Amino acid sequence: xxxxxxxxxxxxxxxxxxxxxxxxxxxxxxxxxxxxxxxxxxxxxxxxxxxxxxxxxxxxxxxxxxxxxxxxxxxxxxxxxxxxxxxxxxxxxxxxxxxxxxxxxxxxxxxxxxxxxxxxxxxxxxxxxxxxxxxxxxxxxxxxxxxxxxxxxxxxxxxxxxxxxxxxxxxxxxxxxxxxxxxxxxxxxxxxxxxxxxxxxxxxxxxxxxxxxxxxxxxxxxxxxxxx
Amino acid sequence: xxxxxxxxxxxxxxxxxxxxxxxxxxxxxxxxxxxxxxxxxxxxxxxxxxxxxxxxxxxxxxxxxxxxxxxxxxxxxxxxxxxxxxxxxxxxxxxxxxxxxxxxxxxxxxxxxxxxxxxxxxxxxxxxxxxxxxxxxxxxxxxxxxxxxxxxxxxxxxxxxxxxxxxxxxxxxxxxxxxxxxxxxxxxxxxxxxxxxxxxxxxxxxxxxxxxxxxxxxxxxxxxxxxxxxxxxxxxxxxxxxxxxxxxxxxxxxxxxxxxxxxxxxxxxxxxxxxxxxxxxxxxxxxxxxxxxxxxxxxxxxxxxxxxxxxxxxxxxxxxxxxxxxxxxxxxxxxxxxxxxxxxxxxxxxxxxxxxxxxxxxxxxxxxxxxxxxxxxxx
Numbered sequence: 313x314x315x316x317x318x319x320x321x322x323x324x325x326x327x328x329x330x331x332x333x334x335x336x337x338x339x340x341x342x343x344x345x346x347x348x349x350x351x352x353x354x355x356x357x358x359x360x361x362x363x364x365x366x367x368x369x370x371x372x373x374x375x376x377x378x379x380x381x382x383x384x385x386x387x388x389x390x391x392x393x394x395x396x397x398x399x400x401x402x403x404x405x406x407x408x409x410x411x412x413x414x415x416x417x418x419x420x421x422x423x424x425x426x427x428x429x430x431x432x433x434x435x436x437x438x439x440x441x442x443x444x445x446x447x448x449x450x451x452x453x454x455x456x457x458x459x460x461x462x463x464x465x466x467x468x469x470x471x472x473x474x475x476x477x478x479x480x481x482x483x484x485x486x487x488x489x490x491x492x493x494x495x496x497x498x499x500x501x502x503x504x505x506x507x508x509x510x511x512x513x514x515x516x517x518x519x520x521x522x523x524x525x526x527x528x529x530x531x532x533x534x535x536x537x538x539x540x
Numbered sequence: 541x542x543x544x545x546x547x548x549x550x551x552x553x554x555x556x557x558x559x560x561x562x563x564x565x566x567x568x569x570x571x572x573x574x575x576x577x578x579x580x581x582x583x584x585x586x587x588x589x590x591x592x593x594x595x596x597x598x599x600x601x602x603x604x605x606x607x608x609x610x611x612x613x614x615x616x617x618x619x620x621x622x623x624x625x626x627x628x629x630x631x632x633x634x635x636x637x638x639x640x641x642x643x644x645x646x647x648x649x650x651x652x653x654x655x656x657x658x659x660x661x662x663x664x665x666x667x668x669x670x671x672x673x674x675x676x677x678x679x680x681x682x683x684x685x686x687x688x689x690x691x692x693x694x695x696x697x698x699x700x701x702x703x704x705x706x707x708x709x710x711x712x713x714x715x716x717x718x719x720x721x722x723x724x725x726x727x728x729x730x731x732x733x734x735x736x737x738x739x740x741x742x743x744x745x746x747x748x749x750x751x752x753x754x755x756x757x758x759x760x761x762x763x764x765x766x767x768x769x770x771x772x773x774x775x776x777x778x779x780x781x782x783x784x785x786x787x788x789x790x791x792x793x794x795x796x797x798x799x800x801x802x803x804x805x806x807x808x809x810x811x812x813x814x815x816x817x818x819x820x821x822x823x824x825x826x827x828x829x830x831x832x833x834x835x836x837x838x839x840x841x842x843x844x845x846x847x848x849x850x851x852x853x854x855x856x857x858x859x860x861x862x863x864x865x866x867x868x869x870x871x872x873x874x875x876x877x878x879x880x881x882x883x884x885x886x887x888x889x890x891x892x893x894x895x896x897x898x899x900x901x902x903x904x905x906x907x908x909x910x911x912x913x914x915x916x917x918x919x
Contacts, residue, residue, distance in 0.1 A: 328780060380783050380820045387814040388776045392769075400542035458544050522542040 571755030578748030604641020626848025681867030787825030795832025
């Protein structure tokens with residue numbers, strides 16, 4: 313603890329917070345992949361359950377650490393504290409924590425008996441899961457790289473995904489098939505949509521000022537890559 | 541955008557910061573030398589008159605409190621006391637209670653910082669308790685150690701022995717020593733004395749005294765400001781470590797190191813207040829940081845003693861360090877005693893939240909009225 317004072321390294325300008333949010337995203341992806349495997353790949357929920365819950369607790373603990381770090385940052389730097397950044401990190405940490413929660417909701421679907429590993433639309437469901445998982449990884453990397461052009465590109469891609477999820481949910485709601493077919497799919501797509509929306513919120517921290525964080529759908533230019 | 545637009549700051553390169561701090565430390569030591577020479581220039585009778593009123597130990601204690609409250613820095617007070625002792629005009633025994641008073645006076649800064657939360661009850665309760673546990677610890681330490689010191693002289697004896705050894709070892713140089721450092725800090729004093737050559741002793745004394753006090757105050761203020769900027773990242777990392785690992789002796793050492801680095805216990809303890817107010821740092825974990833800051837702040841007086849001629853100056857600086865170490869040794873190891881200042885502060889905070897005027901009354905009463913009345917009655 314005392315040696316930490318003498319250690320050379322980052323100057324404390326929120327690098328630790330950035331790293332913790334990166335870790336939260338990595339954990340969120342792990343939790344999502346595990347949860348999806350129980351619904352789509354026939355993984356036994358009782359086998360992966362501990363890992364899902366432990367990972368979720370780790371994400372929650374990291375969110376609390378991020379908040380503490382931000383309070384310390386403001387207290388130490390007082391007038392020189394970067395308040396817009398502090399507010400942005402608070403918002404981003406909450407969004408990532410919510411992704412962990414939705415991953416747990418997907419896992420809960422499996423514990424409630426949903427098993428789509430033999431479903432006729434498995435390929436489509438699996439494809440959406442892979443795209444969502446990849447988007448979590450891309451968001452984490454973009455976030456750590458502070459890569460604004462990539463953030464805009466992924467926002468545009470995620471925007472397409474959101475519309476597709478809405479379409480799939482509409483199909484489930486309008487379907488004449490039994491509720492045991494439509495309800496799990498509607499919930500599954502709903503969770504994928506929420507995860508994607510929270511990832512977009514994270515990405516907006518790289519593309520928008522703090523007052524417009526998460527309002528990516530109100531101005532068309534915010535959703536397009538820079539070169540379009 | 542929110543996370544990509546960092547504030548642009550004009551920051552000095554590290555080597556420039558280092559040079560600046562060395563320059564400021566030199567200015568600080570020169571300030572002590574100016575002060576010492578100024579007092580000497582007044583003559584021994586004038587100086588004896590000046591301090592005759594505070595020969596009563598309690599009056600000296602209150603003078604230490606009040607002086608520190610007025611300049612908002614125990615470092616300035618203790619450095620001044622060291623300079624006065626170094627000039628031979630403030631008796632060592634009179635200075636001991638004054639330096640203990642400086643310890644109490646320095647807690648006013650974080651107590652004032654806690655008043656910033658006065659409109660939000662829960663925050664204020666935590667913040668006020670966090671600030672006043674420092675007050676309670678210092679008052680308890682003085683209540684026990686000052687009478688003991690007056691009866692036995694145990695602190696001053698240890699300090700004088702240690703000062704003797706250090707002087708013999710050439711650390712301070714002693715009365716007859718003439719280290720290159722002392723020659724260097726004497727040089728600007730000689731230049732100013734040459735400038736006002738021919739003026740009366742009182743004029744020379746007043747000029748040197750004013751320049752000395754100004755240099756001490758300004759150099760310490762700039763050292764603190766500069767070091768806080770340089771070390772903010774390290775302080776932030778250390779605080780985060782304390783939050784994740786808890787308090788105890790390592791936190792005490794962090795408080796000590798932080799305070800030595802920024803040359804101000806007020807900075808260290810005031811940083812804690814908003815973190816305590818937010819409920820992120822517990823009183824139990826903040827408490828050892830505060831005690832470490834108490835010890836860390838004594839380094840300023842030790843530095844100041846390097847610019848003086850007499851081993852008594854080093855002895856009074858060491859008394860400050862030993863007093864704070866003794867306070868920790870008495871009150872920290874046993875849990876029953878360790879938690880007394882925290883419990884007292886929590887109780888006071890509850891009262892203060894119920895009646896905010898009492899909080900203000902406590903601050904004004906403890907740090908201004910009681911010392912002022914004490915000095916008037918006891919001198």
